Amino acid sequence: MxxxxxxxxxxxxxxxxxxxxxxxxxxxxxxxxxxxxxxxxxxxxxxxxxxxxxxxxxxxxxxxxxxxxxxxxxxxxxxxxxxxxxxxxxxxxxxxxxxxxxxxxxxxxxxxxxxxxxxxxxxxxxxxxxxxxxxxxxxxxxxxxxxxxxxxxxxxxxxxxxxxxxxxxxxxxxxxxxxxxxxxxxxxxxxxxxxxxxxxxxxxxxxxxxxxxxxxxxxxxxxxxxxxxxxxxxxxxxxxxxxxxxxxxxxxxxxxxxxxxxxxxxxxxEQRYRQRADSLDFQLIRARTRVLQDDSEKGLREAQAFFEVQLTQNPKPQIIAANYGLAFIALKREAYDKAEALLQQAVAAASPVKPSVVLTDLGIDIKLAAHQPAEALQLVERARQEFPLSRGVAHQYAKALIAGKRLDEAGRYLREQAQLYRQDADVQNLLAQAYSAQGKQALQHMALAESYALTGSVPAALDQLRIARNAPDAGFYEQSIIDARERELQARWKEELKESKER
Structure with missing residues (x-):
């Protein structure tokens, strides 16, 4: 591209x-x-x-x-x-x-x-x-x-x-x-x-x-x-x-x-030569990056042609990566059955190498995109055991809970995540999705405000707080939190404007 x-x-x-x-x-x-x-x-x-x-x-x-x-x-x-x-x-x-x-x-x-x-x-x-x-x-x-x-x-x-x-x-x-x-x-x-x-x-x-x-x-x-x-x-x-x-x-x-x-x-x-074998994830990530670099239809066609040539090569990691890349392209095109079949070829070829979070992540995304929340949740619960520190898997778990209409559970989990990972804007976005599905308008916009604040969009965060304040379900408790947070963000915005003028 x-x-x-x-x-x-x-x-x-x-x-x-x-x-x-x-x-x-x-x-x-x-x-x-x-x-x-x-x-x-x-x-x-x-x-x-x-x-x-x-x-x-x-x-x-x-x-x-x-x-x-x-x-x-x-x-x-x-x-x-x-x-x-x-x-x-x-x-x-x-x-x-x-x-x-x-x-x-x-x-x-x-x-x-x-x-x-x-x-x-x-x-x-x-x-x-x-x-x-x-x-x-x-x-x-x-x-x-x-x-x-x-x-x-x-x-x-x-x-x-x-x-x-x-x-x-x-x-x-x-x-x-x-x-x-x-x-x-x-x-x-x-x-x-x-x-x-x-x-x-x-x-x-x-x-x-x-x-x-x-x-x-x-x-x-x-x-x-x-x-x-x-x-x-x-x-x-x-x-x-x-x-x-x-x-x-x-x-x-x-x-x-x-x-x-x-x-x-x-x-x-002056140093002793040492050879280091590449991880499978390195090849998979390069394949994923090739698709992400240009996900227009023209870009996808070019990536597909590249992977089809790569399939003819002998090194096993190259074949696994090519099938993975083709599966990712199929997902982009919403051809979910084809994506699943290609991914399974990659997974079968990768065995018995230790599980790859990159392969697992794509499998969960395919199930979520195909509107199969039960299957996605089954995969992601296993992934949480295999990759307990993965933030991507943590996000997918929340997505699977929301897709499966387990909204109370999703809300509890995401509130815990928000306490543990205070700088994770994606958690706040997912929390807003869970609240939206429950019809909790004030909490939805309060979560969106936190997401915007974490990404540096203070004016947008203040706008979300104003929407939350006027929501029909904003009670005394929510109003108190909104007041306190609004004061903090207004002070932060004034300081940013002051620094901008000094520059």
């Missing part, structure tokens, strides 16, 4: 590039002694970890509302389980701030990945498809983790004043918020940062080398093949030859030099 990069995200990349290309010239020699520098050294940085995280969350609020943000439970779960396993290999990358890393994907065929302030790391769907092994994917994520660990954005502000933080936030958020004349805005921003980028490019290369060194250490400690980083960069160089006047986004935000590749090769020569 040749979908153009959305203007908002394109501008965000330019903004981030200007950040990485204006790093101070005296970057600490990361991992010179295999230790991270002290992250709490305020003489080098004025952007506190708290403000860095807040800035990242503000940007994420806009990204989550972008239609190209892939809010897909199996994909998010895989990326976060995989990414957090890399973080666990080097826990010190969380720093003194103890950043909670979050990994996500955006729909875009262009090879790219980026880190936002505060531990948010994204990959493009195109990069997921280009990665030929989990070691290659790990090399990209580990590199981005290195940027976060070294707090490159925060350190850029080391000798600047507090006003610079506001300017940076304004630049990033403004880039995301722009509509319409995105190309003009991009040109203006490029014009303003072009000279600085050229002058300071060597600083960005220093930052890239830092991130490479940390990434290689994470790969080694995590049991991955460290040559995956060289393999990925080699393929990136080959892909870059297909570009004429336009610099590939990944090379734009991650300058790639022969010296940098030579440095990586020299480092991996």
């Amino acid at each position: 040749n979908r153009p990069l959305p203007s908002r995200r394109r501008l965000l990349f330019v903004a981030l590039l200007s950040v990485f290309c204006t790093l101070p010239p005296t970057l600490a020699p990361a991992f010179a002694t295999q230790n991270l520098p002290t992250l709490g050294d305020t003489s080098r940085e004025s952007l506190s970890p708290l403000m860095e995280r807040k800035l990242g969350e503000e940007v994420m609020h806009d990204i989550r509302r972008d239609p190209d943000y892939l809010n897909d439970a199996p994909l998010l779960e895989y990326l976060n389980n995989f990414g957090l396993s890399l973080v666990a290999a080097r826990p010190e990358v969380r720093g003194e701030a103890g950043f909670d890393f979050f990994f996500f994907a955006v729909r875009d065929p262009v090879l790219n990945a980026f880190a936002l302030p505060g531990g948010f790391i994204a990959v493009h769907s195109g990069l997921l498809l280009a990665a030929q092994s989990e070691s290659e994917l790990a090399s990209v994520l580990a590199h981005e983790i290195g940027h976060v660990a070294q707090r490159h954005i925060a350190r850029m502000l080391g000798k600047q004043k507090q006003d610079s933080m506001i300017a940076l936030a304004s630049m990033l958020l403004g880039a995301l918020a722009m509509r319409g004349s995105g190309d003009v805005g991009s040109a203006v921003m490029m014009g303003g940062t072009g000279l600085a980028m050229q002058r300071q490019l060597n600083f960005s290369r220093d930052a890239e080398r830092e991130a490479d060194r940390i990434g290689l250490s994470i790969l080694g400690d995590g049991g991955f093949d460290t040559s995956g980083m060289v393999a990925f960069f080699g393929r990136l160089q080959s892909a870059s030859r297909n570009y004429s006047d336009v610099i590939p986004p990944y090379l734009l935000t991650h300058p790639l030099t022969s010296e940098r590749i030579a440095d990586i090769e020299a480092r991996i020569r």
Whole structure:
């Protein structure tokens, strides 16, 4: 698919590039002694970890509302389980701030990945498809983790004043918020940062080398093949030859030099080679991403042709992934019997490998879409035993209860989930669905208000509270909760407006 990069995200990349290309010239020699520098050294940085995280969350609020943000439970779960396993290999990358890393994907065929302030790391769907092994994917994520660990954005502000933080936030958020004349805005921003980028490019290369060194250490400690980083960069160089006047986004935000590749090769020569087998879920997620990247009928036809060719290949994981991809396409086309048959072929071929949450998730979705709540509930109850920590399965359990008209049970379960996972907007959306099915209008709109608040849409949250207040079943208890929550959100909105004016 040749979908153009959305203007908002394109501008965000330019903004981030200007950040990485204006790093101070005296970057600490990361991992010179295999230790991270002290992250709490305020003489080098004025952007506190708290403000860095807040800035990242503000940007994420806009990204989550972008239609190209892939809010897909199996994909998010895989990326976060995989990414957090890399973080666990080097826990010190969380720093003194103890950043909670979050990994996500955006729909875009262009090879790219980026880190936002505060531990948010994204990959493009195109990069997921280009990665030929989990070691290659790990090399990209580990590199981005290195940027976060070294707090490159925060350190850029080391000798600047507090006003610079506001300017940076304004630049990033403004880039995301722009509509319409995105190309003009991009040109203006490029014009303003072009000279600085050229002058300071060597600083960005220093930052890239830092991130490479940390990434290689994470790969080694995590049991991955460290040559995956060289393999990925080699393929990136080959892909870059297909570009004429336009610099590939990944090379734009991650300058790639022969010296940098030579440095990586020299480092991996010192390490013992270790081969790591890819998980089945890696192949399944790549198949799922291929469908998600373009779910138009044209895109589905192209994906189907790809999977049909893949079925003729010998490696068993490829055949399983192809059947899974075809089953997912059939689900998209509402051909539920065909989807079920293809999925069963994939499940049979995968046996006796340990159960896959990706395969299980699709089976439950097929039953739910086919309006077979009893069968879906049977599958999801088994899945809860096999994958007790899966948030996707938890959501599917609630969906199955609602579809099966077990609304009181669904409400109790979702209220418990809302207490345990206070930042989960999907739980609040499902709770609103359960209340709607019960005819509980006030509670429905109160739950929707919480969902909007969690995704950063404070005005929409306040609107939902006003609707809830006027609902015919809003009693004294509900009115009291609405009053308290409205005051909190109004104060939050006033603070956001104040910060916006200061920028």
